[in-house]
Amino acid sequence: MAIVPRQSVQIIALVLLSLWPAAARAQDAEAGRKLFRRCAACHALVPGPPLRAGPHLDGVVGRAIGSLSDYSYNGSLRNAGRAGGTWTEERLSQFIADPRAMFPDTKMNFAGIPSDQERRDLVAFLATLGDPAPTRPAAR
């Protein structure tokens, strides 16, 4: 075995460590893409027809809550967005865990995903989607 100077070993270790989070995140997003099957019946990934039961999720991370002008939300989501609320990764995870705990009157008929890991994967996937849509709540 070649003798590798101790310093190079440390540098290699540092480089590998710095790459690790990105690699782990890509893996999460790939797992999340598969988990999205649970959402796909009601949510498109891109704007436009055919319209589904729920709003499209293009650019949802950073988007104002309940803000798509061509979707008829429940009042509590609309109001949350009008009050300045946006979908952060953390808030999305909380919502997906138990939608009715956050918005008791939501029409999203979904029991929730209890697993932290699955929600992390899903949110990592959602964060890869499109450009944020206009974050200004739509006038109505």
Ligand code: HEC
């Ligand atoms: C049975 C249909 C259905 C399923 C399954 C479903 N949703 Fe929804 N979702 C809805 C509906 C309907 C709304 C609109 C809620 C309202 O206005 O009360 C919604 C709203 C949302 C919103 C808010 C979007 C915005 O523009 O503010 C997010 C985010 C979301 N869903 C994510 C998910 C994710 C992620 C999954 C899968 C884990 C999922 N949903 C599964 C029907 C569904």
